Amino acid sequence: MICHLKEHEFVYGKLESVAPGIRRLTARNPSAFTFHGTGTYVIGQGQVAVIDPGPLDADHIQALVEGLSAETVTHILVTHCHLDHSPAARELKSYTGALTYGFGPHGEMTKGVAEPVEEGADLDFVPDVRCAHGDVINGLGW
Template structure:
């Protein structure tokens, strides 16, 4: 994907075209992937940020074909805000995940959420939206965010079907950030296992290249998270530790700009361990729970 340029449509298969938004960063890789699904009438999955250049690139790619639905996997600001100007330009309905209801208690990690997201139709697990020769079925995959949905493509031939638009739950370049209080490591692991039980042929993620062997990647992702959990437990068995101390020992050599995300991920693991009775928090220090 290194040759992909923002705003230039790329046909991945007959019913799937992708556009790269111009929002590259340490957290978005080369940028957010917007997908156009269908041939005669269309859906747009994750129109990305509210960026006039990117919205115009989507409109140019649509041409004269009608847009039936603007489909949203989750409400981070690099995925959903573009839905509003795209709806104004086309009249298409916004469908997909629920708005994210957040309280104000405690340390928040919601600075990147799109608080103005207002779908016309909320899709629950198993609900579908479709057009001529295509259908997108919602698969609830909480974890990265509590409202995250993936979408399975069907409505074509058996050879054409089997693609999954995996949003940020499974990406083609990195594991997802799981940031409490909305991100939940237990939910994230259960969602990975839910996808592993499926038989999709390819994933089209919100960031990074298509995933041609989803089951292999999922095995690796689940194994990676279990390894991180094991690292945390080993460090805590040595002595009680703070989260920054654990991150410094676990994430050697990563881009320092990613340290805050790493700290949130370690916190998500610790909260999950606490819920399972394996760790306990005392002030800013975490301790392992003695099984004896």
């Protein structure tokens, strides 16, 4: 049997260090799918990358922008196009001017007549830079 960590300490609206050079901001969207909330990660110090900016939630976006106000966001990385991961990328880009990186927009609205794409898909996200499996993205110090 696999044991899962069911508790971790965090504060909504606050960037918290989880490992050297890695910080997390937890969105206030708890559910069975997101646990306590979607994790937005910040990599580096000074010049940073934001991974999965999160849902389109004004408080989450504002906390991220304020938490990084003394730093420069150089990259916005989106791991996949779900409504809890990618919609805030547009807002963060408008604040920072950083390019967005991802595998591309979500798949077609339907894969076939009988197979609709899951309802949590973000069909609007299109990255500035399309990544392919195995690509390496580097920043200053990371």
